[in-house]
Amino acid sequence: MIRKTLELLIVLQDLDMMIEEISEVKRLGFNADGEDDLLQVREDLRHRIPVSLLYHYDRLKKRYKRAIVPVKDNICLGCLIKIPSGISASGRSDSEIYFCEGCGRILYWV
Numbered sequence: 241m242i243r244k245t246l247e248l249l250i251v252l253q254d255l256d257m258m259i260e261e262i263s264e265v266k267r268l269g270f271n272a273d274g275e276d277d278l279l280q281v282r283e284d285l286r287h288r289i290p291v292s293l294l295y296h297y298d299r300l301k302k303r304y305k306r307a308i309v310p311v312k313d314n315i316c317l318g319c320l321i322k323i324p325s326g327i328s329a330s331g332r333s334d335s336e337i338y339f340c341e342g343c344g345r346i347l348y349w350v
């Protein structure tokens with residue numbers, strides 16, 4: 241269940257980055273289609289994610305390019321601190337959502 245929610249957040253983040261790229265392309269004076277479709281998908285997606293998590297996501301997204309980052313070899317790939325192995329074990333077990341103690345980003349285990 242948690243894993244599913246995290247997957248939705250990752251897709252939301254990818255979408256947000258695509259939308260940012262389209263805005264940048266437009267800012268440079270080029271035509272870019274598809275933004276409206278992406279915004280619609282984004283809305284649908286956001287409705288499937290718990291509000292409390294969206295709140296964290298939006299807050300983090302203002303601060304970082306990526307609000308949700310993978311953990312690899314017990315290292316947060318957002319800020320490169322070591323995640324305590326106890327948390328890493330629980331993180332893999334799909335029971336709750338963890339935030340990095342170093343940077344506060346939402347973590348997922350790959």
Ligand SMILES: [Zn+2]
Pocket residue numbers: 316317318319320321340341342343344345
């Ligand atoms: Zn971190």
